[in-house]
Amino acid sequence: MNEAGGNGGDRTASLPVERHDVVVIGGGPAGLAAALGARRAGAGDVLLIEREKCLGGILNQCIHDGFGLFLYKETISGPEYAERLIEEVAREGVSVRTGAMVLDLGTDRVLRVNARDGYRLIRAGAVVLAMGCRERTREMIGIPGPRPAGIFTAGSAQNLVNLQNIRVGNEAVILGSGDIGLIMARRLTFERMKVKGVFEILPWVSGLERNVRQCLKDFDIPLELSSTVVEIRGRERVSAVVVARVDQDLKPIAGTDRLIPCDTLLLSAGLIPENELSKRAGVELSPLTGGAAVDESFMTSVEGVFSCGNVLHIHDVADWASFEGLTAGRNAAEFIQGKRGAGDKVRVGAGAGIRYALPQVVRRGAENVEINFRVTRPTRGTWVEVRGVSTGKTVARKKFPRLVPSELQKILVKPAIEDDLEVSSHD
């Protein structure tokens, strides 16, 4: 009774084990694409598992447009984007199980899956992790005060507003300038809620600049940078928040407190890749991304387990999560076909001005490797360089007119990689 978080232990002998070539966990923009990628690369039996009742993941609640520009060369809404991927998945003959949640993933690629039609064990030839992310909560941010109703993460509020027609409050303050928060500022305004301001602790915006323009400026919603909520007020329902300016170390500056009456606080202060299953499978995580450390094929440290989308690292555009999914799925198929040779690996590190670089490892000798990276702060006219750590040789170099932490960037390393690499930026 008291075995905390019991997961079934080892008493599995009496349950039959179902087998599939490639199992994709998560049916959002990355997972749908991964299933497609795996089928197109010839995997015979691809199973896509989604915990919600329908495929699409978080796209289903993203009723605004701005999706598909890169994948479909036009901008469409989240549900439309999902619909196109779902149609392709159906055409390609992917098996789909919705309303099914993977509760455990063993180091042996055995999954425990629960669904209304049964609790099952599934052994996968290869697994693609595409579980997405969760939002930082009040507790992770550490906002003191009492515990009233009226505090929502932006994504939960988006679900309640867009999918359940619920008025989450009347007057809101938004903490954090993540994209979902910006989108919700506009959404709530459309629904005749008063958005009293968006407060961002950093000196720059976390979300995309187009969202600042289209969601805040166009609606005269105030945005204050280097400011944060230092206290919540209200015993039963939020009655106000106290905001303050912060110094360079992000510590509140005494005397800058300001009380803003409101009944709702929305939090859009960061996303966390949801890697609980990955950890159970023994996948090594990167402290910089919160996701798996992967090689150029998106394979994790566990053979046959791949990762893509927001569970790997946080994306600003769904299309990139899908592109990653296509690649990860293709590689998963190649893995079960025995096309991927083993080989030793070199490391890819983040140097000056770079928050992280991904993949974190590359097979020695690999060519045309695309490296994703994010910068630590906004800069202009910046050279980004990829250098061999021991040789000091520059293997890729590119000038970016403008770099911001909110936008994921890529740089291509064409020559065969023989040495540990480091990505760095130079103003």
Place this chain on the structure above:
Amino acid sequence: MDKMRRPSDSETIFDVAVIGGGVVGCAVVRELSRYDLKLLLLEKEADLAEGVSKANSGVIHAGFNVSPGSLKARTNVEGLGRIYELAVELGVPHRRTGKLVVALGDEDRPRLEELKAQGDRNGVPGLEIVDEAAISRLAPGVLGRWALFSPWSGIISPYEFTIALAECAARNGARVMLEAPVVAIECRPDGFLLTTPRGSFMVRRVVNAAGLFADEVAALAGIADYRVYPYRGEYLITDKEAGAVLSMPVYPVPPRDDSFLGVHITPTVEGNILLGPSSDAVEDKRDTATTRAVMAQLKSEALTLVPELGRFPFIHSFAGLRPKLTDPQGRVKLVDFVIEESRVRPGWINLLGIESPGLTAAPAIAARVAEMIGARENWREKSEFEATREPAPRFAHLSDTERAGRVAGDARWGEMVCRCEHVTRAEVETALRNPFGVKTLDGLKRRTRCGMGRCQGGFCTPRIVEIMQKEGLPLAGMTKRGGGSDLFKGRLKS
């Protein structure tokens, strides 16, 4: 909730009314439900355990921290002798973990010896002083030169314990009424007339277990002997991933003034780890706000005992209040529990100042209350008394074959509602049909763990809202914990 109100309520004369649905009040009413009595429990909040009982360390104390001869000491040790068996009877998650009080250097060893001697005098079984090697064997990762090891200490879910006691009492015929604050009391020759917004009730005897508000309740009956002072204790709670780091509660050597036990680190029955509590006198008996300064202090103090905890994220913080009888200025120094019949109001039993170790002591306090009045009145034990309560099964705790069997029998066990704590729709629906009609989000959380995980309800709240509507609860009636804690402000479009 209305279905529980029978038309005869106003005519019934209750033998005993217990005011306060915390662990003490619920233990009392459960104990009294052994007898052939008409019992009433009145709780002002929308659920049981909404006050002191929900926000504490959940530690089963062995009884070495309390002065020999005191009521605290006697009820603690008596309570220890009952609580494990009771937890089994009621199906409450608990574990006998043992506990360490750790001295970082040799200079604190005498203090450990004092504690041990005090515990020995109180009749605490099995206490021993252990050295560094034994500490790392008993609780790897814990720093310390010497420690007092108490093998009979343990942990229990304090709110589940409270709810289980009330459910057992209700099963044996006790009436449990929520959202029923006592707002007026009329003292009559044959008893007391208690007025609540849910009706007035004539009762022959009253047990005042109103915790932080016990002084105010007593004052309504004209008893002005005591005042309760709230002392706030803030806590942080880690992700379950940290659970493996700590096998048992670890306490520092307590401060000399015995004001509290010091910031300690406690595993919970579900595998999280609690850091805390602080201790600060506050003005307001409802002030359970957390503060930036204390949260920072908790982290640093806890890390000196268990450095490894630094690796794990905190998923929640909260504050509880201690109902003390000692005022912050030190003018009134009453450190013991008050368990007594009022001199001015015969038939009125006051239970005041039940702070730590009240959770462990509650079953013993309940037994004393029953003795105090029962012996005098020749109460008759019911032959049909049911000592047990069937706990709701938890999907997360089932084996693979049990899970497969459940889902095959009822598809709702296959529908996951809370992804962090692995709670199914079957569990949520069962909890929403609880015997007291509690339908608050916090009430559901305490019964199922929905929302207690790392996403803190971000994903499951929208699903729960859908289920609540299907269960007939209108959007306007959805609250976090009753009163004005409404979750939403209506529909967007009709």
